[in-house]
Amino acid sequence: MLLVIVSLLIINVFISRLILNIYVEQRKSNVLIRANIVANETKNYLTTNAMSNINSIAEEYSKEISGRIIVVDRTGVVRGDSNKEYLGSTFRHTEIQYALKGQTSANIYNFKDYGHVLYVSVPAIFHNRIVGAILISVSINDIYREVSHINQNLYLISAVSIVLIAFISFIFLDFTFRPLESFTKAIDGMTKGDFKQKVEINTNDEFKNMADAFNAMIMKLDQVDKQRNDFVANVSHELRTPISSIKLLSDSLLHQNEDNISIYREFMEDISAEADRLNNIIYELLALVDLDKEKLHINYKTTYMNFLLEKIVNRMRPLAEKKNIKLTLEQDERIQIKVDSEKIQQAIINIIDNAIKYTSEYGKVQVKLYSQSKWCVIEVKDNGIGIPENRLSQIFDRFYRVDKARSRKTGGTGLGLSISQQIVSLHQGIIEVESVVDKGSIFYIKIPNDINL
Ligand SMILES: Nc1ncnc2c1ncn2[C@@H]1O[C@H](COP(=O)(O)OP(=O)(O)OP(=O)(O)O)[C@@H](O)[C@H]1O
Numbered sequence: 001m002l003l004v005i006v007s008l009l010i011i012n013v014f015i016s017r018l019i020l021n022i023y024v025e026q027r028k029s030n031v032l033i034r035a036n037i038v039a040n041e042t043k044n045y046l047t048t049n050a051m052s053n054i055n056s057i058a059e060e061y062s063k064e065i066s067g068r069i070i071v072v073d074r075t076g077v078v079r080g081d082s083n084k085e086y087l088g089s090t091f092r093h094t095e096i097q098y099a100l101k102g103q104t105s106a107n108i109y110n111f112k113d114y115g116h117v118l119y120v121s122v123p124a125i126f127h128n129r130i131v132g133a134i135l136i137s138v139s140i141n142d143i144y145r146e147v148s149h150i151n152q153n154l155y156l157i158s159a160v161s162i163v164l165i166a167f168i169s170f171i172f173l174d175f176t177f178r179p180l181e182s183f184t185k186a187i188d189g190m191t192k193g194d195f196k197q198k199v200e201i202n203t204n205d206e207f208k209n210m211a212d213a214f215n216a217m218i219m220k221l222d223q224v225d226k227q228r229n230d231f232v233a234n235v236s237h238e239l240r241t242p243i244s245s246i247k248l249l250s251d252s253l254l255h256q257n258e259d260n261i262s263i264y265r266e267f268m269e270d271i272s273a274e275a276d277r278l279n280n281i282i283y284e285l286l287a288l289v290d291l292d293k294e295k296l297h298i299n300y301k302t303t304y305m306n307f308l309l310e311k312i313v314n315r316m317r318p319l320a321e322k323k324n325i326k327l328t329l330e331q332d333e334r335i336q337i338k339v340d341s342e343k344i345q346q347a348i349i350n351i352i353d354n355a356i357k358y359t360s361e362y363g364k365v366q367v368k369l370y371s372q373s374k375w376c377v378i379e380v381k382d383n384g385i386g387i388p389e390n391r392l393s394q395i396f397d398r399f400y401r402v403d404k405a406r407s408r409k410t411g412g413t414g415l416g417l418s419i420s421q422q423i424v425s426l427h428q429g430i431i432e433v434e435s436v437v438d439k440g441s442i443f444y445i446k447i448p449n450d451i452n453l
């Protein structure tokens with residue numbers, strides 16, 4: 001608005017100056033023409049003493065231009081005055097001096113009493129000799145009045161335009177920035193913990209893009225919030241189960257009057273197993289939390305995956321043999337990559353552990369190592385119970401178990417795969433699964449050959 005007002009002011013001043021100039025110049029040339037005519041008509045008489053002729057010419061033209069005309073001779077003596085005031089006296093006006101030297105001049109004076117007056121003077125030349133001078137003074141107050149009138153109109157138009165522009169701008173700005181209101185509302189809602197908000201914008205501009213991004217962010221936050229709640233609920237649940245078992249077992253021991261030490265032993269073994277389970281859950285939880293924050297403390301070392309896998313498979317073999325499962329390792333090439341071998345080992349163990357756990361007795365678990373374009377692939381294939389297709393996306397979630405009843409029997413917490421995935425993604429890798437229920441599953445751990453450190 002300020003910019004508009006200043007520009008309008010400048011334009012107004014410029015225009016009124018221009019108009020004034022045009023009017024004044026027009027008047028000047030008009031008066032100059034008259035002055036020259038008077039000079040032409042009086043030059044003959046100026047060489048003689050025919051004063052009355054000169055005066056009547058001055059009077060005649062002064063009526064025409066409604067100004068005063070003074071005619072002086074070569075010596076500056078007034079020979080004609082339309083007001084008859086200075087006749088016979090010597091006139092030393094600046095303009096007259098100039099004219100007697102042969103120059104034409106036109107100046108504007110601003111008198112207190114008369115206002116703006118234009119003085120124009122020309123020499124009267126007869127046979128190439130300066131014989132006198134003509135001075136015409138005309139009031140040009142009418143021009144100033146006219147210009148000031150135009151000025152008033154200009155300012156009026158400007159004021160109306162400013163009001164109009166202000167009005168339109170307000171409407172326009174209000175319209176343009178109204179979408180921000182819905183952002184503010186959504187943010188307020190979120191501050192109060194409501195992540196179900198949505199910013200609705202129907203325009204097709206930057207605000208729309210921003211709203212889309214914003215809504216995606218709210219959705220993500222909502223998910224994170226839900227995950228966090230689920231996580232806390234799950235953790236509490238998982239921790240409570242072993243604790244209530246321990247409580248139950250120890251209470252029943254307390255209320256028993258048995259002397260039979262073997263009963264005590266049996267109960268104590270159960271209590272110990274539950275304590276182990278508790279310990280295990282807490283250990284895995286801590287591992288997850290560590291992985292969350294330890295992003296920067298990965299200890300990369302160039303490692304032969306062949307040796308690492310041999311070590312792991314040998315370690316897992318007793319577990320497989322307990323269920324008479326045939327655990328094999330197949331590796332045709334030597335693969336050396338940069339990994340944090342401790343962490344990667346944990347990730348692979350979790351997956352082989354699952355393969356053994358979810359495969360029935362006399363089954364098969366095959367581990368393979370090979371490279372595939374930019375990946376080093378560790379494939380773990382079993383012929384176990386498989387995973388329903390609609391559950392595949394969830395098995396990497398914390399505490400998620402496909403068959404809770406069965407998993408309880410096998411003693412899982414549902415954290416293994418999320419730990420593995422966390423570790424593999426820290427190595428910029430991915431885990432993929434293919435599975436058919438009752439046929440078996442294949443897990444692919446893919447780690448980039450040349451990791452970006
Ligand atoms: N090879 C597999 N065959 C069939 N189901 C599997 C296999 N691997 C994982 N699953 C399913 O995915 C779920 C999640 O696996 P995850 O390793 O995260 O947890 P868990 O094995 O139950 O517990 P733990 O934390 O002790 O590993 C399992 O409960 C199981 O239902």
Ligand SMILES: [Mg+2]
Nearest residue numbers: 354412416417
């Ligand atoms: Mg597991």
